[in-house]
Amino acid sequence: MDPFYRTENIEIFRKWVYFQVMNDPRLTLEEYDSRTYKIYYQKRVARFVIWPIGIVEEAVTEGEELLFYLHYQFYNFCFATDLFHRMIQKLTEVHEEKKSILLCCSGGMTTGYFAEKMNKYCQLNKLPYTIQAAPAYHLQDVYQKFDLILVAPQLRYKAAELMQQLQPVTVKCIEPTTFATYDCQALLDQIEDFYKNEEKV
Missing domain, CATH: 3.30.920 (Metal Transport, Frataxin; Chain A)
Structure with missing residues (x-):
């Protein structure tokens, strides 16, 4: 020029x-x-x-x-x-407030690993979620900090009881295949379905 x-x-x-x-x-x-x-x-x-x-x-x-x-x-x-x-x-650009999700299993080890994978996945994809993990015996102390608690398949038998105890926080079960394969996308789909339904209410 x-x-x-x-x-x-x-x-x-x-x-x-x-x-x-x-x-x-x-x-x-x-x-x-x-x-x-x-x-x-x-x-x-x-x-x-x-x-x-x-x-x-x-x-x-x-x-x-x-x-x-x-x-x-x-x-x-x-x-x-x-x-x-x-x-x-x-x-x-609008800041989306991060949503807090808790993964829960008997001792917290497997969900701890899954939570770590999920956080990396969310960071890479710029998703507004923070994922933590806790053992079942620790739920009463921490549940109020979360919007959603996802329990491992081995705790499915306790899900109904936990739903009652931990109100108003929602408790859902992780699909066995999702949990067994640490499928981040499948778990994310479950999380996003929950929040979409929340917005409709």
């Missing part, structure tokens, strides 16, 4: 960004210096900088945590506006 046209396009882009933010009632804009905008949304801050050499820098932080970072050479308006929209999506 011709340097003159690039300079003109960068200036148009800077003004476009300014009006995009000013026209979004969710956002607050601060002109930090001649090349930097700070854009605020709830507890997050986006930093948008156009350096004199035509490099655009975009970052989103929440406290000390860096959530998004890009820097790129400005080539054309279309490319730059697309990347700006991606930064704003990250800035304004």
Whole structure:
């Protein structure tokens, strides 16, 4: 791109960004210096900088945590506006509160391993679940911290009794094949079915 046209396009882009933010009632804009905008949304801050050499820098932080970072050479308006929209999506994305699920078996060993696998699976897939494990004899001390308790197949005979004792927390049984194979997707399907039904009530 011709340097003159690039300079003109960068200036148009800077003004476009300014009006995009000013026209979004969710956002607050601060002109930090001649090349930097700070854009605020709830507890997050986006930093948008156009350096004199035509490099655009975009970052989103929440406290000390860096959530998004890009820097790129400005080539054309279309490319730059697309990347700006991606930064704003990250800035304004909704936080889902994590839901707490407890896996329970006789001694807590097998469910402890399954819970560890499930947490890794949830992290990789960015799912809003925290999975813990506990032995059956410890349930009375911890059950109130959870939305859902899933008991291992060997405790199926106690499920009805636990449902009564641990109200209002829901108690369900894990399918034997799911439990025996540590099938994270099958267990996730069971968890998500529970929460979908909860939303309908």
